[in-house]
Amino acid sequence: MELTDLRREIDRVDSEILRLLAERMALCDRVAAYKSDHGLPILDEAREEEKLARAAASVPADLSGDARELFALLLSLSRRRQAALRKREVD
Known part of the structure; x- marks a missing residue:
């Protein structure tokens, strides 16, 4: 396989x-609406730790740190988006 094929x-x-x-x-966005409607906090630390552990365990051992880091970023982006949506509701 050529480099161009791999890049494709x-x-x-x-x-x-x-x-x-x-x-x-x-x-x-739907989760944010649910949490807002039910007075739930944006951050659920136990759920996030569970997601990070599951991500790390779902890949080969040499990728577990990368998977954890990737999901930490995804969760951070999700929290940021939920906070922005909640702020728009208040404004």
């Missing part, structure tokens, strides 16, 4: 990651 495959995977990110954030 990476681009395909990247496109799928971005599609899934948009889908995930749309779901986070």
